[in-house]
Amino acid sequence: MYIVTDGKNYVMENPFKQGELLSTTSPLKAKKFTYKQAKGLFQRGGKKYSWVKSYHIVEESTGEEMEDSPYYKGSGGCYLDESDFDYEIIDQILNETNSILGLAGWNLTQLDTIMNLLVSELSRVDSAESDIEHALQVYKEKHLGKRPQAHKMSKVGYMLDDIRDKHKQIKQCMNYIQVMKDANTYQYTLEKIKLELSKAKHMPYKGRTEYFDKTLKILEE
Known part of the structure; x- marks a missing residue:
């Protein structure tokens, strides 16, 4: 059959x-x-x-x-029939070409300028995080050890969370820019650039004390 x-x-x-x-x-x-x-x-x-x-x-x-x-x-x-050819590859080739042509192609001077801007902003963000933490300590000392009200702590917590998000994003971009600088200096191939950029991506944070799991448990309850 x-x-x-x-x-x-x-x-x-x-x-x-x-x-x-x-x-x-x-x-x-x-x-x-x-x-x-x-x-x-x-x-x-x-x-x-x-x-x-x-x-x-x-x-x-x-x-x-x-x-x-x-x-x-x-x-x-x-x-002989053309249907065995997957014409999606045509779109893939065109999209890949447009992606390559769309690359900004920053030179080393531009990359250095961008890195300096990131370093400066990272310093400001780190100072902001430190200021928030110290402001909480100043409040506690001023009020004889009394903690701020819950709704106030919530506002401060969201503000601190926003600052830490910015810190993470800036550090990630600094890692990427460093890869681009190395690629420019050492003439990486496109495949090498893609590999190094993927390796530069931040890995998920792993707790170092029991407070990491304790905090997650409280947040998930």
Whole structure:
């Protein structure tokens, strides 16, 4: 017995309408044909089964394509029909080209300037975080050890969280800029740049004390 396939899809019979053929991606649902029946599929006229024209006949037991299968060229898996070519690769090539052309391509002077701006902002953000923490301590000392009210602590907490987010983003960008500087200096290939940029990405934080898990537990409750 034989099945008809294009390598990814298979011809099956509509289980609700005898004699009607459909396409399926499941080889288990592929209809079994005699060789004469399989050949007959490619001789049908009309548009209803025009999709079958790109398929070929395969012996079920061996998986071997028949030499006189439609579009067979005698070189294993190559067929005259263009449907075996995935035209999505055209879009991929165009998108890749546009991505490369869209690169700013900063030179070393520009990268140094950007790095200096990041370093300056990182210093300001670090000072802001320190100021918030010291302001909390000053309040506590001023009020004889009394903690701020919950709604005030909530506002301060969100402000501190925003500052720490900025710190993380700046540090990440500094790592990326350093990779770009090294790439410029040592003439990295595109693949090398991609590898080093992926390695420069921050890894998830791992707690160093029991307070990390304690804090997460409180936040998740």
